[in-house]
Amino acid sequence: MPAHATAPILSSRTEIRRGATAPLASHPLADAFDLMGAPMPFTRNAEIYGENEPAEYLYKVVSGTVRSYRVLSDGRRQIGAFYLPGDVFGLETGATHGFSAEAITDTKVLVIKRSAFAALAARDYSVAQQLLAMTSCELARAQDHIMLLIKTAQERVAGFLLEMADRIQASTEIELPMSRQDIADYLGLTIETVSRTLTLLEDCATIALPTSRRVVLCNRPALRQLNS
Numbered sequence: 001m002p003a004h005a006t007a008p009i010l011s012s013r014t015e016i017r018r019g020a021t022a023p024l025a026s027h028p029l030a031d032a033f034d035l036m037g038a039p040m041p042f043t044r045n046a047e048i049y050g051e052n053e054p055a056e057y058l059y060k061v062v063s064g065t066v067r068s069y070r071v072l073s074d075g076r077r078q079i080g081a082f083y084l085p086g087d088v089f090g091l092e093t094g095a096t097h098g099f100s101a102e103a104i105t106d107t108k109v110l111v112i113k114r115s116a117f118a119a120l121a122a123r124d125y126s127v128a129q130q131l132l133a134m135t136s137c138e139l140a141r142a143q144d145h146i147m148l149l150i151k152t153a154q155e156r157v158a159g160f161l162l163e164m165a166d167r168i169q170a171s172t173e174i175e176l177p178m179s180r181q182d183i184a185d186y187l188g189l190t191i192e193t194v195s196r197t198l199t200l201l202e203d204c205a206t207i208a209l210p211t212s213r214r215v216v217l218c219n220r221p222a223l224r225q226l227n228s
Contacts, residue, residue, distance in 0.1 A: 032120055032127055033060045033088070037110030042103035051100045055092040057111050061085050064107025065177040068099040069185065079186040081141065082178060084167055090114075091135055104178050149188045151227075156187040157197045158226035161207065165217060176213045 066083040080099050083089045121128040184191040201207045208216040
């Protein structure tokens with residue numbers, strides 16, 4: 001179990017658990033998490049696992065939001081990804097975690113032992129196929145993030161807002177669970193640049209900012225043009 005976990009260790013007697021479902025509810029991959037995953041709560045800013053710790057478990061977000069990050073040698077933090085309800089994280093190519101993971105808000109995750117999941121994938125072709133698709137999606141998301149980091153500040157912020165709107169499945173209004181500092185660390189910008197860029201987009205009537213976390217997408221075509 002992760003170093004900071006408080007839930008009981010998974011075993012043959014405790015692996016059968018029921019948990020809330022999200023976007024993958026009708027898929028065997030989600031069914032595996034719901035049946036075999038141990039529910040674990042994490043409070044705001046609690047560490048789920050640390051960089052270089054053994055990657056023994058996979059995680060599915062039931063509620064809340066998770067960030068993965070690294071602290072660079074100069075002390076700066078680089079956020080690699082945000083995980084929302086229904087997302088699976090903790091996938092690694094090696095035996096240890098390349099990033100740390102923290103709960104942004106009070107969060108509940110389902111935890112399943114990596115070896116148990118691999119054994120299930122070896123027996124169930126549909127689970128194996130979905131695991132491959134999920135891994136490919138995570139790789140594509142990482143590649144998109146790399147491309148985002150070479151764009152201008154306006155392009156980065158516009159791309160981020162469109163990404164979050166798509167993932168939250170919001171038509172015009174999104175409630176961001178992460179802080180502006182989180183957004184800045186994800187986009188490779190300063191918090192001042194993020195705030196200034198959001199204000200600029202608001203002044204141009206591209207977005208509206210009823211609160212610091214709530215964003216109304218007033219002109220999606222303009223955001224897409226910036227992100228193209």
